[in-house]
Amino acid sequence: MGATESGVVKPVSSDLMEDAGTGLDYGTRPDRMPGMLTPVDRFFVRSHSPTPSIDVAGWALHIGGDAAGKPASVGYDELCHRFPQVSIERTLECAGNRRVLFGEELGTTFDGTQWGRGAISSAEWTGVRLRDLLAGVGVAADAVDVLAVSLDSAGARRPLPIAKAMADDTIVATAMNGETLPPDHGFPARLVVSGWLGAASIKWLGRLEVSRERIFVPWNTDDYVLIGPGHEADGPGRGSVITALGVSSLIELPWPARLSPGPQVIRGRAFAGENSVAAVDYRVDGGPWHAADITSAATPGLWARWEFAWNAEPGDHVISVRAADSSNNVQPEHTSFNELGYMHESVLQHPVHVSSAP
Template sequence: MGRRYMAGERAAVPAAPPADRKVVKPTPPELMEDTGTGVDFGTRPDRIPGFLVPNDRFYIRSHAPTPRVDAASWALRIEGSGVRRPVSFNYAELCERFPLVSVIRTIECAGNRRVLLGEEHGRTFEGTPWGRGAIGTAEWTGVRLRDLLESAGVTSGAREVMPESLDDVRFRRPLPLAKATSDDTVVALAMNGEPLPADHGFPARVVVTGWLGAASVKWLSRIEVSEQRLYSPWNTEDYVLIGSGFSGEEPARGPVITTVPVAVLVELPWPARLRAVPQMIRGRAFAGENAIATVEYRLDDGPWQLARLEGPEVPGAWVRWQFAWTPQPGEHTLRVRAIDDHGDTQPAASAYNELGYLQHSVLAHPLRVEDVPTPEREAGR
């Protein structure tokens, strides 16, 4: 699927952006949505041209400015009580020593649609004010994390694996050993056929199927394997569900978020302005570790109808859907819901939690349809 990358390819330090920029790639408003944090930019839902999101418009979610990494001096360490011996790999060794694999996977931030969850509950949440653009699908090429761990000799008592970033906050978050050693948990070196862009984890990042984006740690520097439970601020204070009805295990403030629920994306601006002409309404549906079985849509107070699913159908990735519509002028509301292969569907309302995570209820997408001027009407103006 992805081509093999030679050792040292793209090993130079990425070109520095302007001094006041915290990310490297351009984020033009015609492609990206600026959340105002300086490090978080969403993908415009109406600017996704194919099944995969191109690198130039894939959303950016970071906890600190993008670090500049020189692959020639970079190394990845694997250590901890859960391995028999610590090991270290440089960039060339990762590229050449281990079998390369490619997986197509969707990554979604747990805070996606936080602004819309706030509108549901009549409040504003702290955290990145995401609209609908903190989700994307790419082809990731790299090596299985399992292969790297096996080279260190995983002990029989190993329990958790915690990748750590070399960004300014040393972002880190543990995975159960079973998830870390899954066939499709990879240390990615390339994205959509190109070496990882700086903002997306160069030189190496983890890609974890079906889990919240925070599990796919970027800019890897070290991986701890432990025979004990592991904790960080990002599985105790953040990326947990806090509020009435949620109870967590100490020291976490609430249940730790792992998988993401079923939800849909409509490939239209919010609100959308359409012309009163025949057209196709399109979108994406994603169900985390599960597969999408059905997508339904409802226009205004009409009945629920089946949308057509479009290939490819790839485990751990979104599916595309579409339906034909000839709209009449006026104000309309579009609702879309997905059902996964376990029978889970989107609720009428999302559960409240203090940090504004996991909005996945059916959204009422506002549409304004405008009449198409005729030559006669234009001439009469």
């Protein structure tokens, strides 16, 4: 197993993606989202180390741990053909998405990947329910956590509570948008953990450990935790562990946007983690809120598309957008500080300049 020299395998074009400056992390341009699902060529990439090159002939997913009665290893062909296959459409989002906007809101800067709005994408994922794999090893009744471990050089790993591991829509995916899983997105197999932060959906999966005790690793103690006032530490962690994501929205325009005057259709996306999007409202320049039209089905774990008509007048404007979910959570006006700049959920305030002539 080696690593690519460039950090990622797929071509990265500024016409489609935003470079976050690490050489590993690239966001999807919101103005280059052509449909409900994100094409692979512009699906965001978040990695802790260069994309590994894995020889599938020698690869196997090893399943064990003190709560696994009969440890097993599952090869690639077996994973793709022996177990029932399912397909789900789900959105993945990094917990640090909009970190730059979060810093601008609070007048500060945060360490970590400098994401704008693009660390979010959606795909159809095909593979095996994690619970079907775990059934083969005989999971103990008192099992607590399942740790997923990556084969990348960083050894990325994150535990799931047993209930989330056994959920209908937690899968080990081997295909993405109807094609074999691409290298940058986890080939030969990855987790897809619906509605949770992207870091839970471990790529380049190599091992699953089923445990009778809670598992703590750097990815749920030092990183991907909320540190600061109001965030109580969980076990040995520095703060509260991030799991399900909150409500957020974006407009499918550049930042800032430049438009011609006259009738426009403003389109965007909203996401609500494990919940579904129930409503999206907008207003222009601090005016009254109006309901946008949601143009896609309400599906938990998958973003919704929305739009509204606007007669754009020349000048500088701010379009504000807020979404609400199926549990009555609404985007707040402001997001409270946390040390690592995670979980920015504030009402979107998108700057737009309308020219004086068509």
